[in-house]
Amino acid sequence: MASLGWATPGYSAVEIQWWHAMSGRLGEKVKALAADFNGSQTQFKVVPTYKGSYSETVTAGIAAFRAKRHPHILQVYEVGTATMMAGGGAVKPVHELMTQSGEPFDPEVFIPAVAGFYTTPKGEMLSLPFNSSTPVLYYNKEAFQKAGLNPDMPPATWPEVERYSEKLLQAGYTCGFSTAWISWIHLENLGAWHNVPIGTRGNGFEGFDARLTLDNPLHVKHLQQLADWQKRGIFVYGGRRNLGNAKFSSGECPMYTESSAGYAGFKANARFEFGVGQLPYWPDIKGAPQNTIIGGASLWVLSGHAKVPYQGVAQFFSYLSSPDVQADWHQTTGYLPITRAAYEKSKADGFYEILPAAEIPIKQLTLNPPTRYSKGVRFHSMIQIRGVIYSALESVLSGKQKAKSALQGAMNRANRLLSRFQKNRR
Amino acid sequence: MAHASIFRNRWLPHVLILPQLVLTLAFFIWPAGQAFQQSLFVEDPFGLGAVFVGWDNFAILLEEESYLESVRVTLFFSVAVAVCSLGFGLLFAVFADRVLKGAAFYKTLIIWPYAVAPAVAGVLWLFLFNPTVGVVAHLLGEWGIEWNHTLNGNQALFLVVLAASWKQVSFNFLFFLAGLKAVPLSLVEAAAMDGAGPWRRFWTILFPLLSPVAFFLLVVNVVYAFFDTFGVIHQVTGGGPDGATNILVFKVFHDGFLGLDLGGSAAQSVVLMLIVTGLTIIQFRVIEHRVHY
Numbered sequence: 001m002a003s004l005g006w007a008t009p010g011y012s013a014v015e016i017q018w019w020h021a022m023s024g025r026l027g028e029k030v031k032a033l034a035a036d037f038n039g040s041q042t043q044f045k046v047v048p049t050y051k052g053s054y055s056e057t058v059t060a061g062i063a064a065f066r067a068k069r070h071p072h073i074l075q076v077y078e079v080g081t082a083t084m085m086a087g088g089g090a091v092k093p094v095h096e097l098m099t100q101s102g103e104p105f106d107p108e109v110f111i112p113a114v115a116g117f118y119t120t121p122k123g124e125m126l127s128l129p130f131n132s133s134t135p136v137l138y139y140n141k142e143a144f145q146k147a148g149l150n151p152d153m154p155p156a157t158w159p160e161v162e163r164y165s166e167k168l169l170q171a172g173y174t175c176g177f178s179t180a181w182i183s184w185i186h187l188e189n190l191g192a193w194h195n196v197p198i199g200t201r202g203n204g205f206e207g208f209d210a211r212l213t214l215d216n217p218l219h220v221k222h223l224q225q226l227a228d229w230q231k232r233g234i235f236v237y238g239g240r241r242n243l244g245n246a247k248f249s250s251g252e253c254p255m256y257t258e259s260s261a262g263y264a265g266f267k268a269n270a271r272f273e274f275g276v277g278q279l280p281y282w283p284d285i286k287g288a289p290q291n292t293i294i295g296g297a298s299l300w301v302l303s304g305h306a307k308v309p310y311q312g313v314a315q316f317f318s319y320l321s322s323p324d325v326q327a328d329w330h331q332t333t334g335y336l337p338i339t340r341a342a343y344e345k346s347k348a349d350g351f352y353e354i355l356p357a358a359e360i361p362i363k364q365l366t367l368n369p370p371t372r373y374s375k376g377v378r379f380h381s382m383i384q385i386r387g388v389i390y391s392a393l394e395s396v397l398s399g400k401q402k403a404k405s406a407l408q409g410a411m412n413r414a415n416r417l418l419s420r421f422q423k424n425r426r
Numbered sequence: 427m428a429h430a431s432i433f434r435n436r437w438l439p440h441v442l443i444l445p446q447l448v449l450t451l452a453f454f455i456w457p458a459g460q461a462f463q464q465s466l467f468v469e470d471p472f473g474l475g476a477v478f479v480g481w482d483n484f485a486i487l488l489e490e491e492s493y494l495e496s497v498r499v500t501l502f503f504s505v506a507v508a509v510c511s512l513g514f515g516l517l518f519a520v521f522a523d524r525v526l527k528g529a530a531f532y533k534t535l536i537i538w539p540y541a542v543a544p545a546v547a548g549v550l551w552l553f554l555f556n557p558t559v560g561v562v563a564h565l566l567g568e569w570g571i572e573w574n575h576t577l578n579g580n581q582a583l584f585l586v587v588l589a590a591s592w593k594q595v596s597f598n599f600l601f602f603l604a605g606l607k608a609v610p611l612s613l614v615e616a617a618a619m620d621g622a623g624p625w626r627r628f629w630t631i632l633f634p635l636l637s638p639v640a641f642f643l644l645v646v647n648v649v650y651a652f653f654d655t656f657g658v659i660h661q662v663t664g665g666g667p668d669g670a671t672n673i674l675v676f677k678v679f680h681d682g683f684l685g686l687d688l689g690g691s692a693a694q695s696v697v698l699m700l701i702v703t704g705l706t707i708i709q710f711r712v713i714e715h716r717v718h719y
Contacts, residue, residue, distance in 0.1 A: 055683070055684045058686075059683055059684075059686070062471050062472055062686065065472050065473070066472065066473040083471060083686060086470070087470070087471065087472045087474070088474065089472075089474055090472040090474060237574075237576060237577050238557075238558070238576065239576035239666075240576070240664055240666055241664075243576065244558075244576075246556065246558040246559050247558050250558050250559055252558050381685060381687070383684050383685045383686075384680075384681060384684075384685040384687065387665075387680060387685075388492075390666060391492070391666070391667075391668045391669050392668075394577060394666060394667035394668040395667075395668040397577055398577045398578065398579070398667065398668065400668070413490075413492070416486075416490075420468075420486070424468035424477045424479065
């Protein structure tokens, strides 16, 4: 039903199914993108379908593939990347799709820290970056004023965060700072930001035989520091994923590390003026800060369809990566511009003069050319590994374990998952 | 033989039970068999290949500390949920049975929570106990109890037991109330005339006569705690913190549905099935002897 390969232009357009996980305002935007593309030509019709959360969308796509009723395009969150790669024959790499369809395609137009996440070591792009974000520091300007801090000067380093927090506690706040996505921000991004690997083989990019190395001094120190700060109220843990967002928007914690994509939510919910700063770093680490890494999702093309709809997918991808579409997506949603041209266009539009906060995540990503350790994190079973990491972090923050032994334990458990996967690979 | 079969026909009885057999085969035996088969393989999520690994998936479970922890958490959780929901269900039923005025109002009120979906119930309790904006968490803070179930495992476990029991109390209440209504009034009245107080009347007359209902509910509640509480856990704690509320059925979902480890997750569901079957057998063997029909 999805694709009638012989459909003639002008009569009925060839349908391209796109399963995604964008709800609410973002879902409307996705519909608008598809409608705009559909209006621009008559041969193809992109049909976006909302399939639930990121994990539900991936599972739905995979189940549909097994039943041979899968969509052409599937939106997959960043932790699912290795799973999709391991899918081998189930996936049609984007670089292959573009060459076969004769669409002009240059991976160089993408911002390296974004594209690098989804390319092979040889530089071949596997999936099209779509909605990408990176962690930043949000801070409450009114609280800063109350505590006698400069509301235009967010803390740049972790020791500064501590000092600022102490002032805020003195001013009557019960919490200095909190965080969302603790594994992504305080473990994975912490590594990239300081150019310290969290796994072998270039954080997993160079092969499935990679293993985690979570017990390096930086991570042990940072996590132990969080636990010590937790005792003093300087840091307060707000729960998994972004469950702690209310800690910032309610005014309880005046500083908060969250995805850059959280901006719109805070804008809608926080009743105070807030600013955005760079993610803090440890100044005693040489070369820091390096660059942060992205989260979010990319678009994967599934194999097993006829040739004609794939041409439509390729055209649609060209449309999606065009500067105008990208700049508009970036400016209306708060996600990052994935191409350099879209970034330049937003600059030219004067977008960052109105909203300086929107440029900070891009500056972070492009601060330095990505290294072997700051390209991203790509391990198989990453979803389960994140569960293991959450457990370890929680056991340290609640005082049950010391950082070093907890991280070692998590590392061993994660590496057992990785070796099991590797052993059973065809 | 004195009892000759009523059915002379040889095939009619078989035809009559056939629909039930087909249903059991299609919806229980076949999927269970599939789960067992899947548990012997490590499979690619896309179904492009599977490697036979024998009992490996099971062996891994036994050496995985987090799995054994999950078993312990599940046992504690299901006992706590069964005790709370049965206890309060019975308490409310006894009270509602004695009420003369406005009984219908109270009954409706107590039955209400059953109409709420588990996930919705979870969200509701989560709002009340949210460490930042929750009303109850705020009140507890005023009384000097620092509430943070995102980090305190005992508090998290308490919260999911509360949320899971709250839903099931209504169900138990209905059955207990019906059971109480079925007890002949004359028995209670006779005992009252002989000078037995309410406490004595309850334990020597009402409760023994309720025991078939209580036994049925015990089995149902244990199964409920093992399987139907998934939505509550998913909404309230997601299995955390540090595995404190990671009950078996949630782990099956997490590893299979999210982690796409189909073989490992299938092995877990086979074990889960064995545990629940075992518990049910024990209940029928041990407790059923104390039940008066």
